[in-house]
Amino acid sequence: MIGFGLGDYALFEALPRLGPRLTSLMVNCLAAPFAALIEWVWLDTRLSLAQAFWGLVILGGVALSLAPEGDSRTVPGGRTAGILLGVLAGFGQGFGAVLTRKAFALAHAAGQEVDGGTAAYQRILGGLAFVAVPFAWQRLRRRWRGQRAPEQALTAGARRRAWGWVFANALAGPSVGVGFYQWALKTTPSGVVLPITAMAPLFVVPFTYLFEGDRPGVRSLVGGVLAVLGVIGLASGSLAPWK
Amino acid sequence: MFQALVATVLFAGSVIAAGRSAALLGSTAANFWRIVVATFLLGGGYMGGGLGGAFGLFFLSG
Numbered sequence: 297m298i299g300f301g302l303g304d305y306a307l308f309e310a311l312p313r314l315g316p317r318l319t320s321l322m323v324n325c326l327a328a329p330f331a332a333l334i335e336w337v338w339l340d341t342r343l344s345l346a347q348a349f350w351g352l353v354i355l356g357g358v359a360l361s362l363a364p365e366g367d368s369r370t371v372p373g374g375r376t377a378g379i380l381l382g383v384l385a386g387f388g389q390g391f392g393a394v395l396t397r398k399a400f401a402l403a404h405a406a407g408q409e410v411d412g413g414t415a416a417y418q419r420i421l422g423g424l425a426f427v428a429v430p431f432a433w434q435r436l437r438r439r440w441r442g443q444r445a446p447e448q449a450l451t452a453g454a455r456r457r458a459w460g461w462v463f464a465n466a467l468a469g470p471s472v473g474v475g476f477y478q479w480a481l482k483t484t485p486s487g488v489v490l491p492i493t494a495m496a497p498l499f500v501v502p503f504t505y506l507f508e509g510d511r512p513g514v515r516s517l518v519g520g521v522l523a524v525l526g527v528i529g530l531a532s533g534s535l536a537p538w539k
Numbered sequence: 540m541f542q543a544l545v546a547t548v549l550f551a552g553s554v555i556a557a558g559r560s561a562a563l564l565g566s567t568a569a570n571f572w573r574i575v576v577a578t579f580l581l582g583g584g585y586m587g588g589g590l591g592g593a594f595g596l597f598f599l600s601g
Contacts, residue, residue: 300574300601308561308570316558320551395600399593410593417581418594419601424574431571446565458563461556465569466576469553473546480542492543499551507555 298395300423300470303388305430306381313378317504317512317520321361321497322379325354325523326386327393328494328530334394347530354526360519392419412478420470490531498524 303323310319329351335341362379396415403410410418438445447455467473480489497520504510512520560569 297599297601304570308557308566311558311561312566316554320554392600395596399596399600402593402596413581415597418597420574420578420581422598422601424578427571427574430567434567446568450563454563458560461560461563462569462572463576465553465556465560465573466580468549468556470577471580473549473553476542476546476549480546484540484543488540489543492540493547493550496547496550499547500554503551503555
């Protein structure tokens with residue numbers, strides 16, 4: 297409900313407003329400090345000076361990346377809404393991660409060992425329950441107004457492309473992507489895995505350049521690198537596994 | 540370490556796919572259908588694990 301649900305709902309709403317590069321940077325980099333903050337407030341986990349420092353580095357990097365720089369990738373007037381949605385998405389991912397850790401601890405305390413795949417499946421059921429509500433509401437509203445669903449307005453070729461992207465997204469993210477992530481955590485220390493996966497927003501940059509023609513400015517790139525360094529610093533500490 | 544690198548590339552690629560599908564289908568529909576597809580993909584592999592344990596908390600976290 298919180299991670300795949302609220303978090304990804306906000307992520308998908310932020311995408312058309314900020315573009316994939318900035319959205320990915322916000323969500324991936326803000327999730328870790330949000331998780332640390334929630335654990336501190338809710339679970340009374342001690343927040344070390346180093347964690348606070350890395351949290352500030354992340355916020356500074358994200359702010360630097362988001363500062364207007366003649367970036368044409370954002371929808372006019374949509375930047376503020378996009379930033380708020382990006383923050384909400386980061387909060388959802390961070391809170392979802394804390395709840396997942398709590399659930400693993402609860403299962404362990406009850407003498408049950410839950411594998412990563414089963415946990416991912418149980419989590420995605422919660423996400424499905426959440427996103428079904430706005431989807432059904434949107435469909436009903438369109439039908440009431442006599443409007444067609446977006447996919448019905450597409451040509452046959454565009455519809456095939458759309459479903460191809462949906463399938464690729466489902467494969468690369470929550471199924472095969474998470475599978476490789478869990479496999480990595482099983483075979484490699486999390487202190488190595490987390491800093492690597494924290495670099496995902498930097499890996500997005502060549503993809504967005506290739507697919508979207510999005511050329512980030514120097515300030516945006518420096519901010520991105522700074523934010524990712526902050527996540528690596530934070531992930532190398534006591535937050536694993538926060539994803 | 541190879542698995543972590545593959546996961547990172549896949550996570551990066553998934554954002555591009557998300558942006559493309561949202562542009563064509565709209566954000567709400569793209570997100571919904573992505574989760575439906577992922578639920579089937581994950582369900583095929585993990586249904587055997589059952590829903591016991593801390594299901595409520597995992598459900599909420601997702």
